Amino acid sequence: MRTLLVTGPGGAGTTTVAAAAALAAAREGERVLLLGCDEAPGGLATGAAPGLTVERVDANAVFRERARELQGRFGVVFDLLGAAPLDDEEFTELPGAQEFALLQALGVAADAGHDTVVVDLPPVPGALRLLALPEQLRRYLDRLLPSERQAARALRPMLAQLAGVPMPAEWLYDAAARWDAELASVQAVVAAASTGVRLVVEPGARSAATLRTARTGLALYGLRLESVAANRLLPTGSPDPFLARLTGQQREHLKGLRGEFGDREDVAVAELPHLGRDPHGVRDLEELGVTAPAGGGFPDTPAPDPWSVEDRLSQEGLLLWRLPLPGASRDRLDLVRRGDELVVDAAGFRRVLPLPSALRRCRVEGAALRDGALQVRFTPDPSLWPR
Structure with missing residues (x-):
């Protein structure tokens, strides 16, 4: 399975590029999943092209499901505190729930039989921190509830009698093992040689700073930069002085962009036109000329260590x-x-x-x-x- 992770500064058109890349892969005859938290542009939906599935992550539903599960497990704690459990309608999505739901959906997609998965991520740097989260959470779980601590598990009943309160039950260790397995599946997808990141930017001073930050974060977390999409480029040769000046500034920044990545054969720099309108529907997405995810490595194989x-x-x-x-x-x-x-x-x-x-x-x-x-x-x- 190939995985394309699409991100960039907010407002650069990442959702549009992600949708266009998924559509391009489906046009090549692949079974493609477009995964994101926002609606696809122009009403792009499942079936817009043969083999294309569009899935919008319902973060609220995922959060409620997990909250109900945890509340059921913590019944003993509620009894000790004399607290009443929450009703279903009281569960309210917390900050960060959307990102967690997206990670969970990515892990599920790995076993769903798709040839290509395209993920519309939050803006940089939130996207990079999100991609690093599985590794970090697994490390926390291992420190807090190490699986090899068999002696402590055997002593829990005796410790509970001495302390006079229930000690962590077996379900807590079982839950930790289940969470670790879920996080490991997501981490394997993110770290696979067939996974790449596509950065979407509008050439300009802001995009240059974003690219530098993104390149550092990607390298630190061991993520492969697949390509850079220079989005919403204005056509040259406009007689309007204002548009001509904007076009000149864009081209100057684009030149610097190509100079930064020009010596790297594994990173393509694509130029995407400004359509003069917000892209709407399949025809506009195809007009952008966005390419399908580039191949890289072998499915389910970790990327080579660059260090x-x-x-x-x-x-x-x-x-x-x-x-x-x-x-x-x-x-x-x-x-x-x-x-x-x-x-x-x-x-x-x-x-x-x-x-x-x-x-x-x-x-x-x-x-x-x-x-x-x-x-x-x-x-x-x-x-x-x-x-």
């Missing part, structure tokens, strides 16, 4: 861990060693990275940002390094 450890022990007595972070700046970059992990903050994003086995027996000697990559220097710890 490498270079052995310089014989020459310089150190190991160099190189983490590509294009677009990162020194003033918005920080890292700290925490046990066997490295916490990296870049452009407002954070990721906790487990150290490769060899580096766990080393000390951090320093780091530098060079040529768009964070280079962290490690030297062997004499007390841990084999002689």
Whole structure:
């Protein structure tokens, strides 16, 4: 299954581009799912092209279902507190429920038999934080309810008698295992070699800043940038001075965009015209000329790790861990060693990275940002390094 994740700054036309990409893939004879929280432009619906399915995530319904499940499980706690459970009509969707529902739908789509799934994501940087969420939540679950803590599970009845209150029941560990499995399925889709991100921008000063932030966040989270869509480009040659000036500014920013990505054969830069109106219906979406998702890797196969450890022990007595972070700046970059992990903050994003086995027996000697990559220097710890 190929997965195309579409995002960009708010108002850049990501929903339109996502719909057009799904339509283009369906025209190629694929079974395509268009997934999003907003209505598809122009009333695009299931059946608009053979093999095309359009699904709008109902975040409120998903939230109510999960809330009812948790409330049923916490019956003992409600009894202890003397609180009455909520009625169905009292459940109100909380902030962030829409994003969680979208992640859940993406995990379900992985097993639904589609050839291609196109996901209309929230704007950058919210989209990148959303894509990083499965990995982060799995880490939290493992810390709070580690599956290997069998001894604690066996002691719970005795601890409950000593404390005088019920201890976490078996259902809590079962629920954690179920949540972990759901998150793992989403994480596998996001990290697959056949998954790519398409950034949609309107060429301009704002888009340049968004692209730099997005490139850094994508690299930090190990996500593949499939293409950049320069949207709503005005036609050249207009006799109107105002339009001519706007067109010139767009083309100047487009030139810089191509200069930034021109040396990367794996990232295409597409030019999409301004139709002079909001796209409406299948014909307008096809007129944009949006391409279907590009192939990349093999389905269900993790993408290759772009981060490498270079052995310089014989020459310089150190190991160099190189983490590509294009677009990162020194003033918005920080890292700290925490046990066997490295916490990296870049452009407002954070990721906790487990150290490769060899580096766990080393000390951090320093780091530098060079040529768009964070280079962290490690030297062997004499007390841990084999002689």
